[in-house]
Amino acid sequence: MNEDPCRIDSGDGWLSGMIHRPEGPVCASLVFCNPLFEERKPAQRILVETARALCAAGYAVLRFDYRGCGDSSGEFESYSVPDWLADIEAASVFLKAHAAGPSTGMLGLRLGAPLGLKASAGKGLFDFALLWEPVLQGREYVEQELRRKLMKEMTTFGRSQASRDFLIQELAAGKTIDFDGHPVTPALYRDLGGVGLAGLQAPLPRKGLVLAIGSSERPSPALLQAGEALRGAGMDCEVRALREQPFWNLVGLVSCPALIRETREWLQRHINGKTV
């Protein structure tokens, strides 16, 4: 099993990546689409562990940072959704050139899930998709992040310092607001509103697994509905729930063996060495 750092040209800059190549033939290749904002760093360890586990099972994996994130070029506030979609496309082209398998898919966590699907929609970048606790609608996600921001203010100052309505008015008025060190520009706020699992242009990846990850043993009605919409758009997808910790929100050491096992077994059942 080989892990090699790589640099992938994309738009006006480049992406910092890591390619995991199995020793033997490649069963399939996967691009990992990271979450964004505060969810990215805590997710790193599990994503690395997953990449290594899949690589040991014969899958090639490309992990990378979007422009403006991690070790990739540029500053966060200079980029928005269309740039990150272009980054995913550049990553998929790179992976196909350097570790091609019979099929290529994506594994997207949280916001990375709808971003990966949107990048692929209409272009057929990916043959299959693994969506881990996907963000269903970008605007709702922003509202949720604003709520988190207010809660952080509460733990720091004793109570929240503003309201979501006020922060959204600030964005609408052209002001940039801070999500724990990530500047959210009005353009990014607007673009995130167009990200979600509904209304994606065909063709979508042909096979998919949507996993709800958290304390609930059943997928939420909203997630089941999103699964229906994906099936309606031509993706043969399963929606399941897995009781694991929301590791993208946790600072301490977390291990998610069931999640990695479930992912590997789904790939082995549905994708292994086949052209999807």
Added chain:
Amino acid sequence: MTEETIESRLKRMIVDRLFMKIAPEAIEDEKSLVKDYGVDSVSLFELVVGIEEEFGIRIGDEEFDIKHFLSVAALARFVRSKLAAPGA
């Protein structure tokens, strides 16, 4: 619904949603959720969503006041006040 039931439901929900490795009944009502049980600002978000789902209430942005989240006893008082409010 009795006060004790609210507290028991809160403890069960906290242990379940935060994947805590203790029995719900081991959580003491007056002990600090932050200092004694390791609840941080990120976990508080899970807690708020859990309270809303468990009790069918909506917590407004203006209600994010740490005094409501100090302990199970404080949370129970907050939930009780929300449930007693007109329109709850």
